[in-house]
Structures are given as C-alpha cells and as structure tokens.
Amino acid sequence: MKKLVLLLSIVFISCDKNIEKLNLEIDSLKQKNDSLLKITNALEDKFVFDEARINVVPSEKNSNKLGSKYEGTFVIEAYNKSDEVLFSNNLDDSNELVNPQALKNDDGVYPFEFKLTQKENRVYFIIKNSNSIGKSFDGIIISDKAD
Incomplete structure (x- = not known):
C-alpha cells in the first residue's frame, strides 16, 4: 500500500510540474496573440498602402x-x-x-x-x-x- 501511495504521489507531482509549464506557455501564447490582434485591428480601417502615386x-x-x-x-x-x-x-x-x-x-x-x-x-x-x-x-x- 505504501508503494502505491508513493507511486501516486510521484505521478501527481510530475503532472503538476507539466501543468505549470503548460500554463506558462499558454500565458506566453496569449500575449503573442494579443499583440497580433492589435496589429491586424489597426489595419482594418487603413488601406494597405497609405499613399499612392x-x-x-x-x-x-x-x-x-x-x-x-x-x-x-x-x-x-x-x-x-x-x-x-x-x-x-x-x-x-x-x-x-x-x-x-x-x-x-x-x-x-x-x-x-x-x-x-x-x-x-x-x-x-x-x-x-x-x-x-x-x-x-x-x-x-x-x-x-x-x-
């Protein structure tokens, strides 16, 4: 029984570390997405070129x-x-x-x-x-x- 508890504890700890890494990656991707949205939203009301000759x-x-x-x-x-x-x-x-x-x-x-x-x-x-x-x-x- 002790071995089972020890094994489950190790599994939960390693899963917790993976979840933490994934949450950090998700936060990073959200910031990149927000930056790209700002750029594309700024283009919606502009011509692709601001001046034409x-x-x-x-x-x-x-x-x-x-x-x-x-x-x-x-x-x-x-x-x-x-x-x-x-x-x-x-x-x-x-x-x-x-x-x-x-x-x-x-x-x-x-x-x-x-x-x-x-x-x-x-x-x-x-x-x-x-x-x-x-x-x-x-x-x-x-x-x-x-x-």
Whole structure:
C-alpha cells in the first residue's frame, strides 16, 4: 500500500510540474496573440498602402495630330496584384466610363491607347482595389488631358 501511495504521489507531482509549464506557455501564447490582434485591428480601417502615386506617361511616339493614335502608360506606384484598372476616353452624364477597357497590369504599369478625335482629349481611369486585409476601394476615377 505504501508503494502505491508513493507511486501516486510521484505521478501527481510530475503532472503538476507539466501543468505549470503548460500554463506558462499558454500565458506566453496569449500575449503573442494579443499583440497580433492589435496589429491586424489597426489595419482594418487603413488601406494597405497609405499613399499612392499615379502618373500618366504619354509615349514619345505621339504626334498629337487629329486622327492619330495616342499611346501612353498609366502608372500606379503603390498597387496590389489584384487591382483592376479600367480605361476610357469618354464619360457619360452620370460620370460612368463609356465602353471601358480593362488594362493589363504589368507590375503597376497599365499601357493604353486611343485615337485622338478632338484638339483636347480627356482620358479616364477607374481603379478597383480589393485587399484581403485593410480597406478596399471600388471605383476611384482619375482623369487627365491628352493634347
């Protein structure tokens, strides 16, 4: 009987030490989790990038004559691979793009072209962004003058 009591005492003592170690590890993991939650919660109301630079670069080949083709690139310096850019050189009365073209993303550079039909031509771009973290935006219109 004494051997049984001694054996049970040893088992309980070793279990108690393991429980203590596990409790310390749990506390450590809770602190790490709380830190990660603070970071992810801070991102929920922000864009993944806080500033974006956008530039429309006309091609050097442009003659700027009526009826000629006008080429350029639309450059976003802060972008995501999932971003979508639509292009048109016409807006309707409700500020919607007329016959928009989806531009191909080449690391934030979106080549475009259209035919010059007037002395002063406007170009319009809509950026659609959908992030898995942070805020997303759907339809920021940017315009520029091509002449």
